Amino acid sequence: EVQLVESGGGLVQPGGSLILSCAASGFPFSGSPIHWVRQASGKGLEWVGRIRDKANSYATAYAASVKGRFTISRDDSKNTAYLQMNSLKTEDTAVYYCTRQAVGTAGYDYWGRGTLVTVSS
Amino acid sequence: QSALTQPASVSGSPGQSITISCTGTSSDVGGYNYVSWYQQHPGKAPKLMIYDVSNRPSGVSNRFSGSKSGNTASLTISGLQTEDEADYYCSSYTSSGNWVFGGGTKLTVL
Numbered sequence: 200e201v202q203l204v205e206s207g208g209g210l211v212q213p214g215g216s217l218i219l220s221c222a223a224s225g226f227p228f229s230g231s232p233i234h235w236v237r238q239a240s241g242k243g244l245e246w247v248g249r250i251r252d253k254a255n256s257y258a259t260a261y262a263a264s265v266k267g268r269f270t271i272s273r274d275d276s277k278n279t280a281y282l283q284m285n286s287l288k289t290e291d292t293a294v295y296y297c298t299r300q301a302v303g304t305a306g307y308d309y310w311g312r313g314t315l316v317t318v319s320s
Numbered sequence: 321q322s323a324l325t326q327p328a329s330v331s332g333s334p335g336q337s338i339t340i341s342c343t344g345t346s347s348d349v350g351g352y353n354y355v356s357w358y359q360q361h362p363g364k365a366p367k368l369m370i371y372d373v374s375n376r377p378s379g380v381s382n383r384f385s386g387s388k389s390g391n392t393a394s395l396t397i398s399g400l401q402t403e404d405e406a407d408y409y410c411s412s413y414t415s416s417g418n419w420v421f422g423g424g425t426k427l428t429v430l
Binding site for chain 1: 323352355356366367368372407421
């Protein structure tokens with residue numbers, strides 16, 4: 200069974216940092232691009248960023264709203280991806296999902312249940 | 321990168337067909353066959369319904385279909401069922417190497 204499980208969410212003050220993890224199982228993680236998508240309460244989906252696989256040099260890309268503050272990484276030996284979030288702002292408050300981009304397509308075929316990040320003083 | 325444009329809401333009766341549009345630019349929707357559609361029920365993670373404009377993942381009903389013309393992609397749901405009531409989002413790859421979502425459409429099955 201394919202699973203993506205996010206963890207690490209919580210309450211953090213503005214300007215603070217947080218690291219989210221995405222533990223994967225049930226599929227060949229090392230060959231799969233992983234994306235992070237967030238959703239503020241009552242709002243739509245927002246693409247945050249992605250990391251490609253080793254064959255593509257673990258290339259990353261980020262939305263303009265988080266570029267320079269967020270960093271995506273992965274540890275294929277642990278089947279885990281990470282989202283390092285620095286200089287957090289109140290507008291970063293959202294449920295954060297990790298999702299797999301199906302190989303050879305642009306669709307996100309597997310999603311985690313999400314983890315809530317609240318940025319507030 | 322601006323969000324793709326979707327209608328805020330659409331509605332239909334059981335058995336009818338509805339179409340949700342997703343309008344972008346030649347730098348995203350119009351430039352690539354990398355449009356996907358997602359269904360999201362309240363409190364749940366999104367579910368992939370259509371990928372690469374018109375392809376259905378295994379297990380998704382053939383009542384769902386996708387198409388594209390120019391800078392606008394469309395999701396059509398035929399034979400509406402009550403369980404289709406949900407939010408729907410389109411997504412596209414962009415020329416900057418990023419991805420972008422639409423603002424979402426709330427489907428109400430009357």
